[in-house]
Amino acid sequence: xxxxxxxxxxxxxxxxxxxxxxxxxxxxxxxxxxxxxxxxxxxxxxxxxxxxxxxxxxxxxxxxxxxxxxxxxxxxxxxxxxxxxxxxxxxxxxxxxxxxxxxxxxxxxxxxxxxxxxxxxxxxxxxxxxxxxxxxxxxxxxxxxxxxxxxxxxxxxxxxxxxxxxxxxxxxxxxxxxxxxxxxxxxxxxxxxxxxxxxxxxxxxxxxxxxxxxxxxxxxxxxxxxxxxxxxxxxxxxxxxxxxxxxxxxxxxxxxxxxxxxxxxxxxxxxxxxxxxxxxxxxxxxxxxxxxxxxxxxxxxxxxxxxxxxxxxxxxxxxxxxxxxxxxxxxxxxxxxxxxxxxxxxxxxxxxxxxxxxxxxxxxxxxxxxxxxxxxxxxxxxxxxxxxxxxxxxxxxxxxxxxxxxxxxxxxxxxxxx
Ligand code: UGA
Numbered sequence: 509x510x511x512x513x514x515x516x517x518x519x520x521x522x523x524x525x526x527x528x529x530x531x532x533x534x535x536x537x538x539x540x541x542x543x544x545x546x547x548x549x550x551x552x553x554x555x556x557x558x559x560x561x562x563x564x565x566x567x568x569x570x571x572x573x574x575x576x577x578x579x580x581x582x583x584x585x586x587x588x589x590x591x592x593x594x595x596x597x598x599x600x601x602x603x604x605x606x607x608x609x610x611x612x613x614x615x616x617x618x619x620x621x622x623x624x625x626x627x628x629x630x631x632x633x634x635x636x637x638x639x640x641x642x643x644x645x646x647x648x649x650x651x652x653x654x655x656x657x658x659x660x661x662x663x664x665x666x667x668x669x670x671x672x673x674x675x676x677x678x679x680x681x682x683x684x685x686x687x688x689x690x691x692x693x694x695x696x697x698x699x700x701x702x703x704x705x706x707x708x709x710x711x712x713x714x715x716x717x718x719x720x721x722x723x724x725x726x727x728x729x730x731x732x733x734x735x736x737x738x739x740x741x742x743x744x745x746x747x748x749x750x751x752x753x754x755x756x757x758x759x760x761x762x763x764x765x766x767x768x769x770x771x772x773x774x775x776x777x778x779x780x781x782x783x784x785x786x787x788x789x790x791x792x793x794x795x796x797x798x799x800x801x802x803x804x805x806x807x808x809x810x811x812x813x814x815x816x817x818x819x820x821x822x823x824x825x826x827x828x829x830x831x832x833x834x835x836x837x838x839x840x841x842x843x844x845x846x847x848x849x850x851x852x853x854x855x856x857x858x859x860x861x862x863x864x865x866x867x868x869x870x871x872x873x874x875x876x877x878x879x880x881x882x883x884x885x886x887x888x889x890x891x892x893x894x895x896x897x898x899x900x901x902x903x904x905x906x907x908x909x910x911x912x913x914x915x916x917x918x919x920x921x922x923x924x925x926x
Pocket of ligand 1: 633660661662663664665717720724757758759760761762763764765766767768769770773828829
């Protein structure tokens with residue numbers, strides 16, 4: 509603890525979640541040590557350069573003191589360690605715990621040398637049971653250690669905003685002392701704090717992401733029918749959203765949900781449900797709909813250009829959503845693969861995500877400007893970046909997967925669900 513009563517916090521794993529957690533606590537006056545195995549990332553953070561494109565974080569990092577290091581031993585100087593490693597999917601749909609387990613083992617080694625109490629907080633998203641079955645055994649012989657699970661509800665693109673003004677904080681605990689320390693750390697965040705056992709906290713996170721994904725697939729299914737009936741699904745969603753029982757969020761119809769979290773968390777929950785003998789019918793259908801939805805873009809395109817062989821197709825937007833350069837599980841991947849299969853030539857533009865997309869498709873497609881994309885025979889809009897509202901779409905064929913209203917001026921305009 510520092511003299512002012514603030515804590516010393518170590519954050520292990522500096523991806524979007526870890527870095528946001530580190531910056532967020534530093535902004536609240538705590539002393540933060542950031543630990544990551546990637547030396548380049550560590551160097552950038554020490555130079556106050558944000559290693560990822562994440563709106564808000566880049567500016568904030570310049571105004572806080574975070575000591576970044578690759579040395580897990582530095583956690584010894586902290587009161588609380590947050591484990592923030594990613595939990596990517598394995599081929600069978602379950603999650604790979606390597607980036608959580610390995611740092612936990614290293615931390616366990618370090619904490620064996622500590623003489624006083626230390627709180628370890630799991631921030632990574634895991635299926636119910638992992639803290640008890642995997643993390644506790646790793647840490648149990650490490651002296652006086654308390655454990656909590658504190659799932660994050662941070663959206664990429666607005667992660668720092670979500671950290672600073674959360675809608676709720678969930679603390680999973682199995683001893684009061686650990687829970688009280690974490691609860692005190694979150695004092696003044698101005699939102700409800702729910703304290704539960706480990707498994708419940710883990711399930712709250714999984715069920716929340718599954719529910720958001722379900723709403724998206726639901727509105728996409730309604731939208732597909734609306735399209736055929738000549739109804740604007742955005743008007744329908746607006747009308748539904750006035751009902752507080754329904755609410756208006758996560759009802760933006762489009763090409764489906766991408767990103768690192770919703771798809772893999774849903775797949776992991778499906779795998780877990782099956783493992784315990786449950787039949788996750790709704791969740792499996794949500795995933796199924798989400799796989800099919802982006803391919804509707806090609807169906808709509810073919811209503812105007814029946815054969816895509818040799819045609820130049822432009823794509824505006826590659827990131828899985830605006831405000832980030834993240835292309836993990838972006839629907840642009842499925843669409844580009846399908847277009848390449850059809851023999852189309854592809855020109856793409858994204859204000860932030862082109863370097864990451866290049867790593868996936870290299871020179872199979874052309875990377876250009878928005879004007880370059882608009883010279884194509886037809887253009888698909890796949891991410892709703894604001895700047896796409898300033899382009900000149902007249903005389904073009906536009907298939908819009910994300911609702912860019914300006915594009916309605918096109919000679920031929922098709923919205924995916926409207
Ligand atoms: C999601 C959750 O929203 C966070 O609460 C959670 O903490 C995070 O996963 C995580 O588990 O770490 P994120 O993946 O950053 O956050 O993205 P979202 O903003 O939820 O969007 C996911 C996808 O759904 C995007 O492709 C977005 O375009 C799409 N979406 C979202 C829609 O198609 N329609 C909508 O109405 C909303």
